[in-house]
Amino acid sequence: MTQPRQTQDSRIDREWWKEAVVYQVYPRSFNDSDGDGIGDIPGITERVDYLDELGVDVVWLSPVYDSPNHDNGYDIRDYRAINEEFGDMADWERLRDALHDRDMKLIMDLVVNHTSNEHEWFRRSRRGEGEYADYYHWVEGEPDDPPNNWQSLFGGSAWSYDDEREAWYLHVFNENQPDLNWRNPDVREAVKEIVTWWVDRGIDGFRMDAISHLSKTEGYPDGDPEEPGPLGSEHYTFGPRLGEYLDELGAVVPEEAMSAGEMGGADADDAREFVRRGDCLDMVFHFDHLDVDQADDWTDDNWGEWSLPEFKELMTRNQRAVAEPAWEALFLGNHDHPRIVSRFGDDSYRRRSATCIATFLLTMRGTPYLYQGQELGMTNSEFESLSEIDDAMTVGLVEDMLSAGTVDSFDDVREAVNYRSRDHARTPMHWSDDDGAGFTDGDPWLALNDNYTEVNAAAARADEGSVFHHYRRLIELRDDDPVFVYGDYDPLLPDDDQFYAFTRQLDGERRLVVCNWSDEPATFDPEGFTADGAEIIVSNCDDAPADPVGATVRPFEAVVYEL
Structure with a gap:
């Protein structure tokens, strides 16, 4: 492709x-x-x-x-x-x-x-070695006094103390994942x-x-x-x-x-x-x-x-x-x-x-x-x-x-x-x-x-x-039909708590997607919407409704139509 x-x-x-x-x-x-x-x-x-x-x-x-x-x-x-x-x-x-x-x-x-804290860059940085000294975020301080109150996304402080450098280093994630200093x-x-x-x-x-x-x-x-x-x-x-x-x-x-x-x-x-x-x-x-x-x-x-x-x-x-x-x-x-x-x-x-x-x-x-x-x-x-x-x-x-x-x-x-x-x-x-x-x-x-x-x-x-x-x-449908790739998206029934439905349109071609995203049957009937001449392209159930408007759609049934 x-x-x-x-x-x-x-x-x-x-x-x-x-x-x-x-x-x-x-x-x-x-x-x-x-x-x-x-x-x-x-x-x-x-x-x-x-x-x-x-x-x-x-x-x-x-x-x-x-x-x-x-x-x-x-x-x-x-x-x-x-x-x-x-x-x-x-x-x-x-x-x-x-x-x-x-x-x-x-x-x-x-x-x-x-x-990783085992990367050669970090090993050299913790030794304060040449150009690598500033490869990570280091802040000098006492072992019991982190630079600030930042918390890691993985829990605990976002700072760990390194005994070799006698300084704190920053890790947004795990302590074994020191953050690179992109200012450098x-x-x-x-x-x-x-x-x-x-x-x-x-x-x-x-x-x-x-x-x-x-x-x-x-x-x-x-x-x-x-x-x-x-x-x-x-x-x-x-x-x-x-x-x-x-x-x-x-x-x-x-x-x-x-x-x-x-x-x-x-x-x-x-x-x-x-x-x-x-x-x-x-x-x-x-x-x-x-x-x-x-x-x-x-x-x-x-x-x-x-x-x-x-x-x-x-x-x-x-x-x-x-x-x-x-x-x-x-x-x-x-x-x-x-x-x-x-x-x-x-x-x-x-x-x-x-x-x-x-x-x-x-x-x-x-x-x-x-x-x-x-x-x-x-x-x-x-x-x-x-x-x-x-x-x-x-x-x-x-x-x-x-x-x-x-x-x-x-x-x-x-x-x-x-x-x-x-x-x-x-x-x-x-x-x-x-x-x-x-x-x-x-x-x-x-x-x-x-x-x-x-x-x-x-x-x-x-x-x-x-x-x-x-x-x-x-996937085959998407590969064959540019409407699903490039077509405009227009939602239907935005406040409905069961249906996720929308149309896609490109170059005068229209498609309708109807998904009953619930464990109860529901009637699909958007006000003012018609689907005359609709043809089923793909469905996840047998005997999907040929005309979706006014039809009862089964739990988690999903149908794609050409309009």
Whole structure:
């Protein structure tokens, strides 16, 4: 899919990455080729034909760099080496070639807000060595007196004291992930060299991790307790020089490459600003639409409660404020979020709610991102104790609450953990109903979901009515029909608490998408709307209503019509 398709509409700015569907691979959990219980690069290569059958255009490969794995690869020790658990550079090159041979592209995670504390840069910096002395954020002080009250996104102070340098260093995430000092031009040059090094090896773009944190407020002032988020986050998120840093980075990202930036704390306005301001970002991952189901506190009992009208309002704002003047990254899940069926669907309607969500996601304007297992309708697991959790963020936050006396035991936050833990997305991929789910011949690094004997790729590929084949048909539809890529978006029934419905229109062609996003039947009857001559393009149920207006739509039924 290298050539943008033609449309008659002169307003359309056509790009290959707008027409692509992206599939995220979390290597540790995707496929294990050597039986050690950990997914690896040769295991991914073994499954390239599966991805080709699904029809995706781009593989986003989560970090495979050399790492001590304090945050599962997002703590990088060497940007130019492959983690030996995953293979070596020759294995990576074989994966790249296997994807390119099938006309699929490869994008890599670019993690440059921070490194591992085992990176050579940090080892030299803690010794105060030459040009590296100022590669990180260091503040001199006493061991019991951190520079300010900033809190880490992973819990606890955002500062750790280093005995060797006798100074404090900043880490927005885990203490093993010191933040790079982007004020230092040598740091920026080093990062640009990394970008060029990987581009020279034939990758097709980057997913840029945590880039909203690159710039920090000068002087490290105390955080305001009245501001949302962890204390001080207003000083290390969207800092004063962020745009400047992104512009400089964008200068070395090739024009034909795809670039998507993760911006925690961003809303639609932020996303539009940073996509349109320069050459660095084609689209932004922002998370305002994923806040609709979040409780105020880990001990609250209302985790998972959300309103469809509020969700529609946010998505419509994204479509109008981001996707039309700029471009939108369409996603509901990734390695940092629970499984979308358990979160936004209904496990008791697993197949139908999974295909309903798929229909919504793949008919919106923007570039859709699928996370591994999403195409199978994989669901959340159930964790009985903190010892079952690997996720550094969940463990850090829970241990912080336990030590502070905010909670007395894991049971006090068990509901929240079982709703929001990142480990839900990291349980191994289900390939078959064999022991190890076809993921491994050994002991998996993280426990399998118990339902792998029913929910797996082998069963799904053999069933034409499966979640997998619904995704495959929708991807094929999107590939064939430019209306779903470039067409205008117009919502219907914005205040309805059951239907998410909208039209897409381009060059006089109109499509209608009707999703009953609820566990009760409902009558679809928008005031003044007619669908005479409607033809069903795709549906997740047999015997879908030929004329949707006035029809009863079953729970989680989703139908796409040509008008």
